[in-house]
Amino acid sequence: MATVALDCPITTHHLSSIAVSQKSSKTARVCTVRCSASISVSSDGGVAIGLGERPWKVADARLALEDGSIWRAKSFGASGTQVGEVVFNTSLTGYQEILTDPSYAGQFVLMTNPHIGNTGVNFDDVDTRAITRRLRQDGSLIGVLSTEESKTDEELLEMSRTWDIVGVDLISGVSCIAPYKWVNKTGSEWEFNFDGRDRETFHVIAYDFGIKHNILRRLASYGCNITVVPSTWPASETLKMKADGVIFSNGPGDPSAVPYAVKTVKEIIGKIPVFGICMGHQLLGQALGGKTFKMKFGHHGGNHPVRNLRNGCVEISAQNHNYAVDPASLPEGVEVTHVNLNDGTCAGLAFPKLKLMSLQYHPEASPGPHDSDTVFAEFVQLMRLEKQKA
Known part of the structure; x- marks a missing residue:
């Protein structure tokens, strides 16, 4: 079976080519086309393709930014009007994981890689690179995305200028509502690192501030039995469960907007x-007496270099956060273990006296990179040493 590309006389709203699988027979060529199209085959082997209905609805859309700019494009999928913070992500792949990441609650994600998946480009597309340049220059902006024709540009701009993501508790909207057990592990393709794994098991309580499932899968793969609890789960209940360790997960928004979570961490x-x-790192920083600050446009992508100050190695990491811990505000004894090489911000902490460690980025990243996966072995070792003291 051969595969050929047929150029089709279609409008700019459609793909410019369609992949066709064909096989020869004595009378005609039988074609299978993976698209929304009707096919007719003539006796001489000619193929006629007529485009049918798309499996989604397309609507006119506007993105109004608080700086006064209006961006017009086509929308497919959900309809309506939504306000949020516009951020850009520099990942080359993994957009499925990005779109399903709870840490993006309250935000619009602008992909910057020019080729995401198998997508087309047409003259009606918004120049996302132009928006990215604006965000890099001015910082993250509040935007309103709308498909509602009844709303004027002025109304959308007013919405963008009156909403703020700072001080908003977004964690409560993405956390689970009751404890549950997690047992699933990552697949065999993840078995590239066996350090720290043996038959010994550890019970871990995972606070769900918007936890990514791959954190749970990696913990399970390292021999952990996991109980996931809501963001509001009392510290007293956690301590009653006699766990070997606690994970404070990633999550969306402003860490200073969730004092109840900081209180839990302190206890x-x-x-x-x-x-x-990520968010757990920021909450630990605050619980230790430190402060967090909002970054100009944050870190969002799968290609951020981080230096491990303990061994000097540089790790390529996946990151997604708009806030950072101010290391100058931390008390004596807290060690900054990792630094982001793009801007020098704090990317990891440790305080051996209090048996704690943290990373600002995602060691469990799927689809990658996986440079920091060994940190799970470090956490297991931390629990093992504490268990041996008991």
């Missing part, structure tokens, strides 16, 4: 080994 650290990832 747990020092009593049991803990590991904070």
Whole structure:
């Protein structure tokens, strides 16, 4: 069976070519076309393709930014009007994981790679690179995305200028509502690192601030039995469960907007080994007495270089956050273990006296990179050493 590309006389709203699988027979060529199209085959082997209905509805859409600019494009999928913070992501792939990441709650994600999946480009597309340049220059902007023709440009701009993501608790909207057990592991393609894994098992409580499932899969693959609890789960209940360790997960928004979570972290650290990832890292920083600050446009992408200050190695990491911990605000004894090489911001903490460690980025990243996966082995070792003292 051969595959050929047929150029079709179609409008700019359609793909410019269609892949066709064909096989020869004595009388005609039988074609299978993977698209929304009707096919007719003539006796001389000619193929006529007529485009049918798309499997989605397309509508006119506008993106109104708080700086006064209006961007017009076509929308497919959900309809209506939504307000959020516009950020850009520099990942080359993994857009499925990006679109399903709870840490993006309250935000619009602008992909910057010019070729995402098998997509077409047409003259009606918005120049997303132009929006990205604007965000890099001015910082993240509040935007309103709407398919509602009844709303004027002025109304959309007013919405963008009156909404703010700072100080908003977005975690409560993405956390689970009741505890549950997690047992699924990552597949065999993830078995590239066996450090720290044996038959010993550890019970880990995972606070769900918007937790990514691959964090849970990686923990399970490293021999952990996991209980996931809501963001509001009391520290007293966690300590009653006699777990070997606690994970404070990633999550969306402003870490200073969730004082209840900081209080929980304060009541747990020092009593049991803990590991904070992304939002969890920021909450640990605040619980230790430090401060967080909002970055100009944050870190969103799968290609951020981070230096491990303990061994000097540089790791390529996946990151998704708009806030950072100010290391100058941390008390004596807290060690900055990792630094982002793009801007020098704090990317990891440790405080051996209190049995805690944290990373600002995602060691579990799917589809990658996987440079930091060994940090799960470090957390297991932290729990193992504490278990041996008991």
